[in-house]
Amino acid sequence: MLTTSSDDLARLGGTTSAQVRKDLSFFGSFGKRGLGYSVPELSSRLRDILGLGKQWKVCIIGVGKIGAALASYQGFAERGFIVTGLYDSDPEKVGTKSGAVTVRDTDELERDVRSGKYDVAILTVPSENAQEIVDLVVKGGIQAILSFAPTQLTVPADVELRTVNMAMELEALSFALTNRTNGR
Amino acid sequence: MLTTSSDDLARLGGTTSAQVRKDLSFFGSFGKRGLGYSVPELSSRLRDILGLGKQWKVCIIGVGKIGAALASYQGFAERGFIVTGLYDSDPEKVGTKSGAVTVRDTDELERDVRSGKYDVAILTVPSENAQEIVDLVVKGGIQAILSFAPTQLTVPADVELRTVNMAMELEALSFALTNRTNGR
DNA sequence: CCTAACTTGTGAACTAATTCACAAGCTTCC
DNA sequence: GGAAGCTTGTGAATTAGTTCACAAGTTAGG
Numbered sequence: 326m327l328t329t330s331s332d333d334l335a336r337l338g339g340t341t342s343a344q345v346r347k348d349l350s351f352f353g354s355f356g357k358r359g360l361g362y363s364v365p366e367l368s369s370r371l372r373d374i375l376g377l378g379k380q381w382k383v384c385i386i387g388v389g390k391i392g393a394a395l396a397s398y399q400g401f402a403e404r405g406f407i408v409t410g411l412y413d414s415d416p417e418k419v420g421t422k423s424g425a426v427t428v429r430d431t432d433e434l435e436r437d438v439r440s441g442k443y444d445v446a447i448l449t450v451p452s453e454n455a456q457e458i459v460d461l462v463v464k465g466g467i468q469a470i471l472s473f474a475p476t477q478l479t480v481p482a483d484v485e486l487r488t489v490n491m492a493m494e495l496e497a498l499s500f501a502l503t504n505r506t507n508g509r
Numbered sequence: 510m511l512t513t514s515s516d517d518l519a520r521l522g523g524t525t526s527a528q529v530r531k532d533l534s535f536f537g538s539f540g541k542r543g544l545g546y547s548v549p550e551l552s553s554r555l556r557d558i559l560g561l562g563k564q565w566k567v568c569i570i571g572v573g574k575i576g577a578a579l580a581s582y583q584g585f586a587e588r589g590f591i592v593t594g595l596y597d598s599d600p601e602k603v604g605t606k607s608g609a610v611t612v613r614d615t616d617e618l619e620r621d622v623r624s625g626k627y628d629v630a631i632l633t634v635p636s637e638n639a640q641e642i643v644d645l646v647v648k649g650g651i652q653a654i655l656s657f658a659p660t661q662l663t664v665p666a667d668v669e670l671r672t673v674n675m676a677m678e679l680e681a682l683s684f685a686l687t688n689r690t691n692g693r
Numbered sequence: 694c695c696t697a698a699c700t701t702g703t704g705a706a707c708t709a710a711t712t713c714a715c716a717a718g719c720t721t722c723c
Numbered sequence: 724g725g726a727a728g729c730t731t732g733t734g735a736a737t738t739a740g741t742t743c744a745c746a747a748g749t750t751a752g753g
Contacts, residue, residue: 330700339661342700343742350702358701359749375680376687390578397574400659404679445682468689469682475584477523485685487678494671495588496559498629498653501669503560505652514730526730527712534732542731543719 330361377404381469384410384443386458387450388418388428391473395447396423410443414454431458438465445469452476459486514545561588565653568594568627570642571634572602572612575657579631580607594627598638615642622649629653636660643670 331342331349338345349356352374356362372378383406385392392411395401401408411423414431421428429437437443438461446462448455448470455474462470469485472478475492515526515533522529533540536558540546556562567590569576576595579585585592595607598615605612613621621627622645630646632639632654639658646654653669656662659676 332700337661339663341742343744344740346700346702347741354702356701357749358747359699361700374684374687376683377680379683379687381683381686390581394574394578398675400676400679404676404683406679406683444686469686471678471682477521479523483689485682485689487682489673489675489678491582491673492584492588494655494673495584495590496561498655498669498671499560499563499565499588499590500558502565502628502653503558503563505667505669516730525712527714528710530730530732531711538732540731541719542717543721543729545730 327364328357328361329364329367331356333361380405380407381444382410382442383408383445383447384412384434384437385447385449386412386431386434386462387448388413388415388423389449392447392449393423395449396426406445408447410437431461434458435461435465438462438467441466443467445471448472448474450474511548512541512545513548513551515540517545564589564591565628566594566626567592567629567631568596568618568621569631569633570596570615570618570646571632572597572599572607573633576631576633577607579633580610590629592631594621615645618642619645619649622646622651625650627651629655632656632658634658 331345334345335342346356349362352370355366355370383401385396385408388396388411392413396408396411408426411426411428412431412434413419413428416430418428419430438446443462444467446458446467446469448458450458452474455472455476456478459470459472459478459480463480463484467484470478470480470487472486472488473491474488475490478486478488480486515529518529519526530540533546536554539550539554567585569580569592572580572595576597580592580595592610595610595612596615596618597603597612600614602612603614622630627646628651630642630651630653632642634642636658639656639660640662643654643656643662643664647664647668651668654662654664654671656670656672657675658672659674662670662672664670
């Protein structure tokens with residue numbers, strides 16, 4: 326039978342075997358002592374835990390460079406995130422197509438969210454406009470937001486917000502480069 | 510005099526005032542009791558600490574959708590990251606221009622890094638090729654790597670590696686959506 | 694069946710991070 | 724100049740997270 330051990334997983338994930346076991350044990354105990362974890366079972370259990378079998382309706386708000394790149398990103402579909410809407414406030418962009426999806430006007434966004442078209446909103450708008458868009462989709466009843474705007478956003482507790490902050494990564498790199506002990 | 514308090518900063522940053530003070534105190538004590546922090550001084554000190562006044566020579570490796578979007582990202586220059594090189598292994602792309610920068614062949618990468626052309630490498634290649642490119646630029650003597658490949662990478666301790674992992678963000682979102690207590 | 698070799702799951706020990714709470718210092722105002 | 728009102732900086736207390744270490748369970752081989 327195909328199995329793997331917490332030690333294998335730790336090496337792959339860049340962590341320790343104790344960490345792997347503690348983390349997994351949070352969701353139950355699906356390993357076998359002396360043997361390890363059944364790969365198919367572990368895989369299936371993790372899929373269930375992460376909800377990767379489900380499908381989520383997603384809109385991307387802001388069809389700039391990053392928004393456009395994301396619109397064709399395969400990783401979304403692979404994880405059940407189906408991009409069914411694109412929005413932009415620029416009249417030049419409204420009506421154009423990206424893949425099979427037509428760009429709609431941001432004016433229609435709140436109504437569309439309210440009508441249940443989307444579970445998740447992906448934000449690729451300038452920082453200045455980010456909070457107002459957030460308020461809009463929250464008002465419409467969105468469940469989760471993934472933001473790429475490098476700014477602190479506020480949402481009610483029942484809305485899941487995650488931020489990918491490139492600017493912060495760059496500043497962390499800059500800090501590390503500036504303060505490295507060895508001069509290489 | 511224009512000042513701000515740890516309490517203000519905490520509210521802006523979504524944290525607590527004690528946290529702000531502890532963090533800042535790590536680098537010295539540049540606030541005034543009873544008054545707070547001088548905004549210009551704090552700003553300048555943070556710029557110094559983060560090394561935002563310095564300049565870093567950067568190459569982007571992998572000119573796909575994300576790589577191309579990043580090539581024209583303003584945030585790099587704002588933080589002193591000057592993109593002076595683009596690389597791709599696809600002969601179709603080699604020789605084309607993105608902005609003022611011409612795409613070069615990945616074959617030339619190690620040599621170019623070795624010659625001191627770059628301090629930082631930004632990786633936007635498929636996961637399968639990520640580690641081999643990492644090994645290449647490390648061999649050439651790169652100082653830091655920012656990777657967008659959703660895979661665990663290994664570098665020597667003296668190379669700074671940061672990873673932006675979109676796939677992980679999506680899985681975290683999926684998990685949160687699946688396991689949310691309130692059904693909305 | 695028994696021993697040797699593994700590996701999990703998990704309390705206990707330890708380490709790291711956050712929060713508390715307050716003395717000390719600065720400013721303002723009377 | 725003295726009292727009142729702020730706010731920092733930081734030890735101490737608390738909370739969170741990681742690692743240790745080992746009993747208990749499993750497999751393999753004689």
